[in-house]
Amino acid sequence: MRFFIVDDSPAIRAMLANIIEDQDFGTVVGEAEDGSEVYSDILEAKDIDILLVDLLMPNRDGLETIREISPSFTGKVIMISQVESKELIGEAYRLGVDYYITKPLNKLEVSSVIKKVCENLLLQKSLVDIQRSLNMIPGFKTKTKTPKSTLSIVGAGKDILFELGIISESGNKDLLDLLCILYEHEQNGVKEIPPLKDLFEEIMKKRLGVNASAAEIRKEVKAGEQRVRRALQQALEHLASLGLTDYSNPKFEHFSSSFFDYTQVRMKMLELEGKTEICANPPRSNIKKFMQALYMEARKSINS
Numbered sequence: 001m002r003f004f005i006v007d008d009s010p011a012i013r014a015m016l017a018n019i020i021e022d023q024d025f026g027t028v029v030g031e032a033e034d035g036s037e038v039y040s041d042i043l044e045a046k047d048i049d050i051l052l053v054d055l056l057m058p059n060r061d062g063l064e065t066i067r068e069i070s071p072s073f074t075g076k077v078i079m080i081s082q083v084e085s086k087e088l089i090g091e092a093y094r095l096g097v098d099y100y101i102t103k104p105l106n107k108l109e110v111s112s113v114i115k116k117v118c119e120n121l122l123l124q125k126s127l128v129d130i131q132r133s134l135n136m137i138p139g140f141k142t143k144t145k146t147p148k149s150t151l152s153i154v155g156a157g158k159d160i161l162f163e164l165g166i167i168s169e170s171g172n173k174d175l176l177d178l179l180c181i182l183y184e185h186e187q188n189g190v191k192e193i194p195p196l197k198d199l200f201e202e203i204m205k206k207r208l209g210v211n212a213s214a215a216e217i218r219k220e221v222k223a224g225e226q227r228v229r230r231a232l233q234q235a236l237e238h239l240a241s242l243g244l245t246d247y248s249n250p251k252f253e254h255f256s257s258s259f260f261d262y263t264q265v266r267m268k269m270l271e272l273e274g275k276t277e278i279c280a281n282p283p284r285s286n287i288k289k290f291m292q293a294l295y296m297e298a299r300k301s302i303n304s
Helices: 010-022 040-045 062-069 086-094 107-135 150-163 172-187 196-208 214-245 250-259 262-273 287-303
Strands: 002-006 027-032 050-054 076-081 099-102
Touching: 002 010, 010 027, 010 107, 040 062, 040 150, 050 062, 050 107, 062 076, 062 086, 062 196, 076 107, 086 099, 099 107, 150 172, 150 287, 172 196, 172 214, 172 287, 196 214, 196 287, 214 250, 214 262, 214 287, 250 262, 250 287
Parallel strands: 002 027, 002 050, 050 076, 076 099
Antiparallel strands: none
C-alpha cells in the first residue's frame, strides 16, 4: 500500500511512518505539514491508497482538505485528531472518512486501524481482479459496466482548460467542481443542466460544510461566479489571440465556436488588433454554454 501523511507535527508524521514501515503495511511516499499542500492531482500522481490526515492544521484543516479532494480521490482516508467533538467526528464521516483516530496516538490502535483499511482495500482489489478475469473468458461478460470515475472527468477537464489557456486561473477550481457536479447528476439519471445558481450553491455547500450559513453560501456563490467569469474572459482572449496568429488553427476553429458566441470572439480579435476601443464593461460570457461545451468535450475524451 502507498501512504500519504498530513500533519503539522513532525513527531506525529515520524511516528505514523515508523508504524507503517515497521508493520510492513506499505510505503510512505509523501508527507505534508498542512492541508493546503494536498490536492487530488498530487495524490493521483503518487498513486496513493491511504491518506492519513490531521483534523486541526493552521492553514487548511482536515475537513476542508477532504472536501477539496473528495470529488476525485478514490483511496481510503484515516483522520487523526485530539478533538473528540461528536459533531466534528460526524462531519468527518459524512465527508467520507473511513476511520477516526484520537490523539494521543496509541500504537496498537493505529496498527489495528491501518491493518483493517489495508485488508478492505486488498479485498476490493481482489474483487476487481476476479471480475476482470471473468470478463476475459470467451462468452462470459458481467452485465454491469464499471462507470468512469470522477477522477477521469476531472483529468479530461484539466486537459481542456489547459488547451483554453486557463489552467492556472483561480476560476479553474470552480469549473472543475461544476464539471464533477454535472457528472454526478448524469450518473444519477439527471440529463438536463440545472440553473447555474443551483450548481454554484451545490459546490459551495460541499466546500463549506453543513454548518455554513445561508449568507456565507451566498457570498461564496457570488465570489465563485466572479472567478469563473474572469477565467472565461481569459479563455476568450487566448482563443482570439490564436485566431489572429492563424485563423485556420484547428484549436481556434474547434473551441471558439463551441465555447463562445462567434460575435464575442470576433469582437475580442478586433480589440486585440486595436481596431476597436477596449470595452470597460465587456459583454458577459455565457457560463452555461461554456459548461455545456466543457462537459461534452470531457465526456467525449473519457469515452474515446
